[in-house]
Amino acid sequence: MKITLLMVGKTTHDGLQKLILEYQQRLAHYITYDTLVVPELKNIKNLSIAEQKEKEADLILKQLDHSDEVIVLDENGKMVSSVEFSKFLENKMLNSVKRIVFVIGGPFGFSPRVYNRANQQLSLSAMTFSHQMIRLLFTEQLYRAMTILKGENYHHQ
Amino acid sequence: MKITLLMVGKTTHDGLQKLILEYQQRLAHYITYDTLVVPELKNIKNLSIAEQKEKEADLILKQLDHSDEVIVLDENGKMVSSVEFSKFLENKMLNSVKRIVFVIGGPFGFSPRVYNRANQQLSLSAMTFSHQMIRLLFTEQLYRAMTILKGENYHHQ
Numbered sequence: 247m248k249i250t251l252l253m254v255g256k257t258t259h260d261g262l263q264k265l266i267l268e269y270q271q272r273l274a275h276y277i278t279y280d281t282l283v284v285p286e287l288k289n290i291k292n293l294s295i296a297e298q299k300e301k302e303a304d305l306i307l308k309q310l311d312h313s314d315e316v317i318v319l320d321e322n323g324k325m326v327s328s329v330e331f332s333k334f335l336e337n338k339m340l341n342s343v344k345r346i347v348f349v350i351g352g353p354f355g356f357s358p359r360v361y362n363r364a365n366q367q368l369s370l371s372a373m374t375f376s377h378q379m380i381r382l383l384f385t386e387q388l389y390r391a392m393t394i395l396k397g398e399n400y401h402h403q
Numbered sequence: 404m405k406i407t408l409l410m411v412g413k414t415t416h417d418g419l420q421k422l423i424l425e426y427q428q429r430l431a432h433y434i435t436y437d438t439l440v441v442p443e444l445k446n447i448k449n450l451s452i453a454e455q456k457e458k459e460a461d462l463i464l465k466q467l468d469h470s471d472e473v474i475v476l477d478e479n480g481k482m483v484s485s486v487e488f489s490k491f492l493e494n495k496m497l498n499s500v501k502r503i504v505f506v507i508g509g510p511f512g513f514s515p516r517v518y519n520r521a522n523q524q525l526s527l528s529a530m531t532f533s534h535q536m537i538r539l540l541f542t543e544q545l546y547r548a549m550t551i552l553k554g555e556n557y558h559h560q
Contacts, residue, residue, distance in 0.1 A: 259422070261418045261419075261421045261422045261425075262418075262422060264418045265416070265418045265419060265422075268418075325482075325528075325529040325530075326529060326530070327529050327530060327531070328530045328531040331530065353559045354559060370528060370530060371482075371527060371528035371529070371530070371540075372482040372483060372484050372528070372529075373482075373483070373484060373485045373488065373527060373528070373540075373544055373547075374484070374485040374547065374558060374559075375540065375543060375544075376543065379539075379540075379543060382536075383528075383530075383532065383536075383540070386532060386533065386536060387530055387532075390530075390531065401531060402510045402511060402531075
């Protein structure tokens with residue numbers, strides 16, 4: 247199984263990007279993981295937030311294959327513990343999912359078309375974090391999940 | 404009202420420390436905020452985890468004043484949204500709390516003595532994050548809370 251993180255806009259903060267890369271390097275020992283960045287919209291002055299979301303949705307949906315399991319990371323999604331998240335991933339592996347794509351949107355959430363395409367919505371916290379920081383949180387959780395599945399010593403109950 | 408973050412062990416990761424400092428600098432515009440680091444225990448080879456927690460508890464409790472409102476950040480704590488967290492802080496201000504001390508422990512949690520001293524337990528996520536990363540999450544949430552209370556544009560519902 248392959249895991250892809252699809253994001254809107256580059257990670258602009260160097261320090262954050264460096265931390266994310268560290269977890270990505272660790273992840274490479276466990277699973278095929280990559281990131282896809284959909285460019286941030288330009289010339290948005292005359293667009294409403296809803297219109298921006300629709301344009302973003304076009305870019306996001308274009309990246310998805312029919313066979314992809316799509317998980318939207320969203321505040322309103324289901325909250326799971328780290329162990330539950332690792333079981334969620336294990337379950338996808340056992341069900342021969344070829345690729346899971348996790349999607350992180352911008353600060354205003356997604357168009358309904360993205361929610362409709364999603365197989366599930368997950369939330370990393372009841373709190374709102376910057377959509378840039380969510381990338382770090384997600385990457386750490388993915389790494390943690392892999393160490394849990396391998397029975398390694400990173401995670402303590 | 405003053406806010407203090409009390410932590411066990413230095414933040415060892417430079418990149419993380421840099422990010423935390425950025426939010427701390429932003430916070431300085433809103434509130435008196437400081438951090439206190441209780442040194443990580445040394446020569447722990449012959450100590451059980453429970454014994455380590457007791458020694459940590461001694462160091463933690465020594466930092467607290469009788470008048471402090473103590474909030475332990477713990478996986479089993481109450482989960483709140485960012486807006487609820489800002490209201491929680493506002494409520495403390497209105498009730499003339501002199502100092503709130505948020506406490507982040509090590510990977511194994513706290514001694515019962517620390518839980519007993521705490522006025523409340525809060526959780527930043529149903530997921531477990533490294534106790535070093537929790538510092539970044541907390542600092543961002545505190546900053547976010549301040550911008551919410553000021554009606555500023557950082558947080559989007």
